[in-house]
Amino acid sequence: MVKEIIVAFVVLILLAGCSQERKGFSVAEQYGLAYAPVTIMKEKGFLKDSLPGVEIEWKQMANTTSIRESMVAGDLDIGFMALPPFFIGADKGMEWKILSGLSEVPLALVSLDEDIQSLSDFDESDRIALPQPGSIQHMLLSMAAERELGDARYFDDRIVSMTHPDGMHALLANIDIAGHFTSPPYIFMELENPKAHVVLTGKEAMEERFTFVVGVSTDKFSMTNPLWEDAFKDALAEAVSFIEKNPYEASQILSKSYGLDEEKIYEYITREDMLYTLEINGMKKIHDFMKGEGYIDDLGEIDKLVRGEG
């Protein structure tokens, strides 16, 4: 009897240890200029000023899937990703909502092959590199394939899943990859190659403006720490306006984080088509396309997926 009680106590103590009160929260971003406001916010310490004493853990993850899995595991509270992976998560029952938009940037399918000027020029053996199936790049390619070739899944068996830097190297090394669907700064870097040209832009595929990256928070985090969440959103807005008002200083900060030339970054972030904004655009169109193609079920009223709306 005494033994059982001791064991029960040990288990209870261990369990209690697991459910410690949290002293902070964690945020994950990915690599690329589209995430610039998050980097600025972190480096300028905007959040520290409004939430003194709260420990914030910043993580940089290689892909959306890892971010989503960390959020399922309860290891991550806020993550940044494109809309399609968010919809897939919501469709599979993840309890999360969009906190805000972050950026609208030019996306494009780039090729070095002169013979490839439109989607129909890719032949059977040509393969296209993009971050992963179910990514925004994959959905844009499918949208354009449906319109131009009559089959949204036309390229599904010919895509290669590669991180942006790997895809860029594979394209420029000209081995085996006929096209690379990517985002800034890789798209700008690729286009510096005289042979490189754009086969399809994200805008052409989507036919309307759309948000590339959104910030997503778990319902659990939002319910238990609404003040932290509000402060996070405010700090994000501050970072967005900082980039707009101080592009030089922002370039200096980003250049250190990304290991890219300061002037190049200045040139990139001040381009007209690089837009940092908390607005969210294109949700309905992407949702309806994914639903139509059977990637997700109907998620109902789209506004309800945005925190504080619907």
Added chain:
Amino acid sequence: MVFPSAFEVAESLREGIFEGNLIVQILYSLELIGKGLLISVFLAMCVGYVCLKASGFKKIFETIVALLHPLPGVALLPLVILWVGTGKTAITIIIVHGAFWPLMQNVLSGMASIPDIYFKVGDNYGFSTSEKIIRILIPASAPFLIAGLKIAWARAWRALISAEMIFGAAGLAGGIGWAIYRSRVFMDVAGIVSGLAVIIIIGIAVEKFVFGFIENRTVKKWGMTE
């Protein structure tokens, strides 16, 4: 969502087989592994032969095995992609790298385990080198060779799955690694489990039928193992 029920996994398997292209993916994976293993066995036999002929080479080769065997195939991937692209060849190279070294290590250990007197008896019978290989080397080191093949088979799977999960489909439908990767990005946990189940089932079948058959015909028949 995180723990799918057995029913969901079975349903996902059924869908994969009858509505998807799971069978094509299985065959594709097996083709790559089979090819990679054949190349590894052939290479191991050639190197084994040279080692038998020249003991100086054997020492050098033992060092090479010790150096290259621990290198994970995944770490070589970026180089392989740059050299040969992302197609079947790249995956085959990674499979051969995964399978060849453990196989070679076992071949070398097997050779070392054969008492010298066996070869002397061979000399007395006037065996040529190829006769020595077929009639002395292979049978006497069979338990090592079979153990090496088993390790090579397992390593080949690991290499295939990691290569496919890292750089995606190499053919029309890709292999099982790609199927698991796709399930992962679409948050289809039942799909991931069913992919793993397929690998386990194939593993059991090969262990029982292929290796079981070889063992029954050789080392068990010769009384070398239980």
